[in-house]
Amino acid sequence: MSTSSPTPTPTSDRPADRAVRVALGAVGAAGAAYGLYLLLGQPLDRLVNTVLWAGGAVVAHDAVIAPVVLVLGVLAARRAPDWLRVPLVRLLVVLGPLTLVAVPVLGRFGARPDNPTLLDRPYWAAYLVIVLVAIALTTVDAVRRRHASAGASTPP
Amino acid sequence: MTERRLTGLAAALDERLPTPESFDSDLRGPRTAARVGVWLGLAFGVAFVTGVFSHVAQLRGADVPLPTGPAWLYLLTQGVHVAAGTAAVPLLLVKLWSVYPRLFERPPRPSRALVLHLLERLSIALLVGAAFFQLLTGLANSAQWYPWSFDFIASHYALAWVAVGALVLHVAVKLPVIRSALGEPVDGDPHTGAGAAPSSGPAGLTRRTLLRTTWLAAGVSVLATTAVGIPGLRRVAVLSVRSGEGPQGVPVNRSAVAAGVTESLSDPAWRLRVIGPAGTVELSLPELTAMTQHTADLPIACVEGWSAGGTWSGVPVRDVVALVGGSDTDDVVLRSLQERGAWRESRLPAEFARHPDSLLALTLSGEPLHPDHGYPCRLIAPARPGVTQTKWLREVEVLPA
Numbered sequence: 001m002s003t004s005s006p007t008p009t010p011t012s013d014r015p016a017d018r019a020v021r022v023a024l025g026a027v028g029a030a031g032a033a034y035g036l037y038l039l040l041g042q043p044l045d046r047l048v049n050t051v052l053w054a055g056g057a058v059v060a061h062d063a064v065i066a067p068v069v070l071v072l073g074v075l076a077a078r079r080a081p082d083w084l085r086v087p088l089v090r091l092l093v094v095l096g097p098l099t100l101v102a103v104p105v106l107g108r109f110g111a112r113p114d115n116p117t118l119l120d121r122p123y124w125a126a127y128l129v130i131v132l133v134a135i136a137l138t139t140v141d142a143v144r145r146r147h148a149s150a151g152a153s154t155p156p
Numbered sequence: 157m158t159e160r161r162l163t164g165l166a167a168a169l170d171e172r173l174p175t176p177e178s179f180d181s182d183l184r185g186p187r188t189a190a191r192v193g194v195w196l197g198l199a200f201g202v203a204f205v206t207g208v209f210s211h212v213a214q215l216r217g218a219d220v221p222l223p224t225g226p227a228w229l230y231l232l233t234q235g236v237h238v239a240a241g242t243a244a245v246p247l248l249l250v251k252l253w254s255v256y257p258r259l260f261e262r263p264p265r266p267s268r269a270l271v272l273h274l275l276e277r278l279s280i281a282l283l284v285g286a287a288f289f290q291l292l293t294g295l296a297n298s299a300q301w302y303p304w305s306f307d308f309i310a311s312h313y314a315l316a317w318v319a320v321g322a323l324v325l326h327v328a329v330k331l332p333v334i335r336s337a338l339g340e341p342v343d344g345d346p347h348t349g350a351g352a353a354p355s356s357g358p359a360g361l362t363r364r365t366l367l368r369t370t371w372l373a374a375g376v377s378v379l380a381t382t383a384v385g386i387p388g389l390r391r392v393a394v395l396s397v398r399s400g401e402g403p404q405g406v407p408v409n410r411s412a413v414a415a416g417v418t419e420s421l422s423d424p425a426w427r428l429r430v431i432g433p434a435g436t437v438e439l440s441l442p443e444l445t446a447m448t449q450h451t452a453d454l455p456i457a458c459v460e461g462w463s464a465g466g467t468w469s470g471v472p473v474r475d476v477v478a479l480v481g482g483s484d485t486d487d488v489v490l491r492s493l494q495e496r497g498a499w500r501e502s503r504l505p506a507e508f509a510r511h512p513d514s515l516l517a518l519t520l521s522g523e524p525l526h527p528d529h530g531y532p533c534r535l536i537a538p539a540r541p542g543v544t545q546t547k548w549l550r551e552v553e554v555l556p557a
Contacts, residue, residue: 017331025328031321032282038314046306050289053304054315057288058281065249066256073181086361093366094373097246101295101377102395110300114413115528117402118300126394130380 069096083145087138095134102127176257183363186337187346188254191367193334195374196251197323199244200287203294204320206237210459211313214541224511227538231457234541238461239382241294246373248287250366279325286319298460299397342367382461398462403526406456406464409542410497412527417493417548421531428516428533432480432554439476441532444518447471452513458542468536470517473552474510482554484510490535491551502544506557508537516549 039047069092076088104110106127111119162170212220213230223229263277264270293304293312302308327334340346343362381396383389390400398407412418420426427438450472457463473488482488488509494500508514514537517525525531530547537545 021328021331023328024331025325028321028323028325028328031324032279032318033321035286035314035317035319035321038317039311042307042310042314046311049304049306050311050315053292053306054285054289057292058285061249061252061284061288062256062259066252069253070256082360086365089361089366090369090372093246093250093369094376097249097373098377098380100249101242101245101381104296104299104301105381105395105397107301108299109303110296112300112411112414114411115408117398117407118409119397120399120401121394121396123395126380130376130394 081146083149084142086145087142090141091134091138095131098130099127170262174257174260176261178260179257183361183366184254184257186333187340187342188363188366189251190334190337191342192247192251192254192370194338195371196244196247197327199240199247200290200320200323203237203240203244203290204316206233206240207313207316209233210237210541211309214309214459214544221507222505223539224507225538227452227454227513228457228463229539230541231455231463234457234459235382235461235463238294238298239378241291242382243374243378244287245291245295246370246377248291250370250373252284276329279322279329282318283322283326286315286322289315290319300460396462397460400462400464402464403528404466404520404523406466406520406529407462408528409458409460410499410547412531412548415492415494415497415548418527420493421527421548426532428549429551430476430480430554431551432477432482433556434481437480441518444471444516444533447475449518450512450515452515452536452538454513454515454536454538456536456542456545463542466520466536467522468515468517469519469522470515470533470536472512473504473508473514473516473535473537474512476516476552477509477554480554482556485557487555487557489553489555490546490549491553492546493548493550499543499546502535502546504535504537504544508540511538513538516552 039050042050072092076085080088102123105119105121105123108119108123210230210233213222263273290312293308296303297308297312341348342364379389379392380394383393383396390396400407402408412421427440428444430437430439448471449469451467451469453465453467455463455465474484477484477486477488485506486509487506488504490502490504492500504514515535517530517534517536518532519525520529525534530549533549534547535545535549
């Protein structure tokens with residue numbers, strides 16, 4: 001039986017706090033409304049395309065990225081030995097976002113033959129070096145934890 | 157669940173979808189969300205302020221007075237803008253991970269609570285949608301990748317207001333939760349902090365470890381991609397969109413080929429037309445070179461977050477303004493040989509036009525400008541966005557104040 005009210009009631013909501021919250025809320029709503037007004041001032045096809053990209057990003061996260069991370073978490077909890085879990089989580093939290101950030105340069109989608117000064121680094125090599133360094137550090141961390149846990153569980 | 161009576165598809169969905177209680181990692185929840193949220197909010201706030209500054213600086217004919225110095229001002233604000241957005245990527249992902257179970261919260265039954273619930277959901281949808289949009293489009297734009305059909309500047313600017321407005325609204329709604337979560341110890345029992353380490357997550361993964369890893373992820377992302385503007389860290393920024401190299405030591409945003417000006421800029425009949433209250437003057441390249449030259453070290457700082465310094469020489473804009481009877485309170489419009497493109501024209505406000513370092517540059521590092529840097533003559537002024545430093549000049553018009 002779950003509780004019927006999922007939102008915990010705030011412990012202290014003094015009148016002064018309430019005033020601050022109402023003021024903040026009004027400022028925020030006004031700012032967002034101004035942004036939507038600016039957006040609605042665009043030609044319809046651009047407006048639709050903007051909404052598609054914003055909505056698409058949310059769907060891509062909620063329906064793809066988050067479930068994948070969830071499954072990885074379950075797998076790590078069930079399959080990975082204790083000493084490997086923290087290193088694996090660290091590896092995922094650092095490399096996952098970095099990989100997403102690197103997509104535009106790894107793909108070199110914006111490269112132009114007339115402008116060699118743009119996207120002019122060996123991105124795949126750099127990315128692989130980062131990944132290898134991260135894996136090496138993770139391995140060192142994991143081995144250390146394994147020794148520590150083996151030492152702790154060995155009877156004196 | 158006994159009070160709820162759902163039928164048909166709703167019942168089937170309700171049965172199959174997880175509920176917030178299905179997620180068992182106690183590393184999620186307000187204590188994680190609030191701590192990551194503080195930094196995420198800060199990152200978005202910084203990106204918003206620097207972004208609005210950049211937007212105003214790029215507007216043509218803006219009536220907002222802008223500082224003309226220091227010369228590296230725009231370089232700094234835009235570097236910070238891109239760095240804050242990059243740091244926000246891991247912060248946003250961890251923040252959403254920490255609250256993901258709430259996505260499956262069931263709406264309350266029709267009542268006033270349902271309306272509030274739906275309103276809050278709507279504000280969260282706006283916030284998350286706008287936040288993703290800003291990071292995604294900002295990152296792609298910095299690599300000059302435009303896989304969409306909307307106008308980047310218009311949509312990125314509009315959704316900046318949506319993102320920050322919805323963010324402030326979200327903080328207002330959650331303030332009591334945030335406050336109590338920040339008051340609780342990071343790990344262990346929320347009230348006493350007892351039993352911190354081992355029970356906090358899978359095999360010793362504490363909230364503190366997760367948070368520190370998140371800060372590390374933000375730091376690594378920023379260093380690897382945007383540290384190119386920080387002296388000494390250029391080599392570390394192995395994933396930056398530019399190495400900082402280029403003709404005459406300066407990278408190029410838009411080449412002469414891309415601008416379609418290769419033929420007209422090599423035309424020997426090229427003249428710079430200067431229009432002012434006292435009439436129109438046409439200046440050839442030798443005539444410009446014969447005028448008093450001024451040299452200035454100025455950076456080219458692009459909206460994409462990269463920058464490069466150069467030693468530019470040429471005729472101060474104010475000398476040319478005086479030549480056609482203009483005064484130091486007049487704005488100046490500069491027009492390029494480019495026939496198309498959003499930045500073929502820029503308006504230089506009077507406070508920039510009278511600045512001694514604002515130049516109609518003829519040389520870079522002592523050599524005639526490379527075609528991609530705006531040969532025969534370009535504008536270079538301190539503390540201005542790169543796209544407004546009009547290249548391949550054709551015409552300068554003084555607008556009497």
